[in-house]
Amino acid sequence: MKPSLSFAAVLLLGASVAVSAQPLPKGTALKPPADAGAQPDVPVDLMKAVTKRLSADDFEGRAPSTAVEPKVLDYIIAQFKAAGLQPGNKGEWLQPVPTVEITGGNYTPLKVGAQSFAFGTDYVAASYRVTPKAEVRDSELVFVGYGINAPELGWNDYAGLDMKGKTAVILVNDPDYADEGEQGLFKGRRMTYYGRWTYKFEEAARQGATAALIVHDTFPAAYGWNVVNSSWTGAQYSVQKPNDGMDQTVANGWVQKPVAEAILKAAGKDLASLTKAAQTKGFKPVPLGLKVSFGFDNTIRRSTSNNVVGVLPGTTRPDEVVLYSAHWDHLGHCAPQGGKPQDGICNGAVDNADGVAAMTALAKMNAEAGPAARSQVFVALTLEESGLLGSEYYGANPIYPLDHTVGGVNMDALLPAGRARSYTQTGGDKSELGDLYLKALAARGLTDVAEDHPERGGYYRSDHFSLAKRGVPMFNVERSSDLASGGTAAGEKAAQDYTDNRYHAPADEYSDDWDWSGIAQDVELFYDLGRTLADGTMWPNWRQGDEFRAIRDKACAAATKGCNTK
Template sequence: MIAKPTRRIALVAAAAALVLGAAVAAKPLRSAFSPIPKVVVPEISIDTLRGVTQELSSDRYEGRGPATRAEDLTITYIIKRFQAAGLKPGNNGSWLQEVPTAEIEAQHASGLHVMAGDKMLQFDFGKDMVVASYRAVPRTEISDAPLVFVGYGINAPELGWNDYAGLDMKGKIAVVLVNDPDYEQATEQGLFKGRRMTYYGRWTYKYEEAARQGAAGVLIVHDTFPAAYGWQVVNSSWTGPQLYIQSADNGMSQTQANGWIQKPVAEAIFSAAGQDLAALSAKAKRKGFKPVPLSATASLAFDNKITKGVSRNVIGIQPGKTRPNDYVLYTAHWDHLGRCTPDASGDDICNGAIDNATGVAALAALAEANVKAGPAARSQVFLAVTLEESGLLGSKYYAEHPVYPLARTVGGVNMDGVGPGSPSRDVSMAGGDKNELTRYLGAAMKQMGFYLTPEQHPERGGYYRSDHFSFAKLGVPMFAVSRGSDWITGGKAAGEAAAEDYVQHRYHQPSDQFDPAWDWSGAQQQVQLYYLLGRMLAMGSDWPNWHKGDEFRAVRDRSRAGGK
């Protein structure tokens, strides 16, 4: 997954959203809301947090790589902990949900050949451009496809915005800008939430929308600031095997090819076609922009090496007492990188202690605490998903093939890293105030004495880089919160230092290992917050929705209408 370090700062420090602590408390509640249930802050077992983390991050599990020998060890251990906590198997009597995967690797790539006027331009794979196919076919070949500049490639009916208006994309390649039109704003005011990235700014959305428009291919223009990462990240992420979920049509509903081009490459193509990239990019920021054919055609080709496999999600449930057909989720990914690049000592196991053995430990501890408290009104589902590190694939598969209907899924809590260290005075929330879950967060913060810390880099779209996003895309609101950096012991200096140390020296490296000297009091506090958030939802009767104008409101409305 691209540029996750910007998200990981939230694991042990401040990574999250807009300052709404006071706003949540001060905003009058709509009469349509029911009172938030009173929930007692429970004891969370430090022994469970410590023991599960130590076990899953030991060398015996070889970094928990999916579809390796370690997967069987990992899911067997998670099932053991779920059983011991008192959960029931969550998939029709089984603990497991199979996730079928397709690994596709582009080989023998031709590069990109562009004919603009009487000029033939050639660009090299890796250095100038990268490309891959979501289709499980042995060869991808596009010849002389017209290039069309479609601005930011956004079709947002709720905002009255359509970069594809009046255009038939069949047989054409869309050239698209990264991020969304507001990314240069200093504030979060604007049609696309100003500086805060919306899903319309994510590269994944641009490929999805181009496919819906019938395009043959998509080329995103890379620019470091709006992308939030350099070309080297794109190059390293797109020049090897790519993992996808197997589909019934082998991906044939997707475009033939998705890729990126360097900004100077785009400038050269536009210039040869008699256009100016900077001038057209400025026009693309304004409502009413119309797509611009570039008077240029492009050709590309590559072979596809296809390997099919299967991994597994683990699902446990505590059935609800009075509304068992309403569901609240707790999610965490169990996978990590497996064997990886050796460090200076020769260690080649990326153990993933914080990322995300701690999240699975939190799942186990929450299962224990909820079973001890007895059934809530609604059912509580404990979901350990696979393949997060490969692009949120395990959560994506569950969301698209839910064991429990999403129309009856109230919401949930995602846990991606529960860092050790001191308890905190503040809470971080990724994505800003997007939905009515903030009401519950405000109540939990007040009960535990937290204040909310603003997100440091809202333009980087950190909200869209963890498993909660897979559910958000299909309408289910999920909490993405953690304790912040204002530590009770050592203050912000200590919290920020711990965050920086993790990102610089441990994230996705063999050094993300269990340390017997870790202080678990902060992690315990964080899991207590997760308990409150999930238990409030499970004891309540409301159906939190996305705020009007949010990109996920329409799909939630359709889902709920179908589920009533």
């Protein structure tokens, strides 16, 4: 789920702080942590073996809910057992994840008054309601600015409005996205969760809207209409819910910016003027005096995949949990690449066989070190590539209560390259976990550097996010491109090569020639971060004003023990 990869973006971990620092001078020795003698050695040979096996051709690219899934699960369970884990789901290794696939078809044009707009070229739409047909008929259009309701910021684009029966027209990103710095109410150029399209559709549903249409604009979206079109014209996946998603909008969609301009012009409004007004606190929604109609059929397929869950029980506080996660799934069979018609398997060696291998290595290291005070839970997640669904299901149906989950570490797409001089963080200054991160870097003679492209919202695009949005602080730190050998030129070259030639392609295969030193460095850091939480008494929270702070505060206030004991 990482459509644009820099070196830093090919390994993901969960929330942190963004404290700028300069890279070490070239030639500076990289120190081990002060307590390196207490840390077990990283089992690199184990990581090689696990990555090689999970990305082998006979695992067929690890597509969920296919005939190959049981073989993949059996292998992961065997590795978890060998590493010293116990079954983590009430004596069982698996957590079933029921999902639904909905594919739209027979789309009608989107009609507003006398105007008619074509599916694909002008608009796209889908539904998360499990019904054979989605139909929006004569629904009143309301321009709701950025579609944000953020009580902690005193901001509500839906203020005073009953959205029942109405369709929300919503701007992409958040109000201060054009600012160069990060000083605005919504952190300026750095995207917040309120800027993500997922949030906008969720909030429209909470407001009772019949439908929601986001206005696509390439710069604030950070991708072109081609990306929207390809993502929204095929199957859409979601976790099965008891109510079949009937609490969602009838339809969610996108319209091209010129389409939105034409609709607003017909309403006697100007998109540019309304956009400027929507960037000011106190903006009120604007009814457009127009009605929209469109619809489509749904083909529905239900299936079940599985998360794999193991645990190392804690000693003195076993009901308090530190979570480690990595997704096991990949794309399965895919289009051949590079003139090799026989190779139509997306093996996913980097994405994310080596993340599962790193998590297995961490399990082994923690087992060798002996039990921690808190329990440590290791989850190999499914359906990340289908929209973070394995982690979404775990977050909505946690095996270990979220108000008893201290925090966690997520591993996703660790690039095989050299050790780095510095690390970076996605998401900015979000949680108190960042204090542990900076301390761990300092002990290694490493520094923290600024995140590349914070406007892309990378923090919200990997499995840690499913826990974060429910209040659980998650580490999200990444090796920077400044390698100890070769500097930024070597790091950027390695990242670009992976992005251009291997990402989501058959060429993402294991090689005996991989450089594992950087991945080993990651695992050393991950071990420190997780073990410090597991042996400590800290209950980290989000920074004041963060979009997830109120969720954690509410959960902790209602908790029995857990984070209520801090």
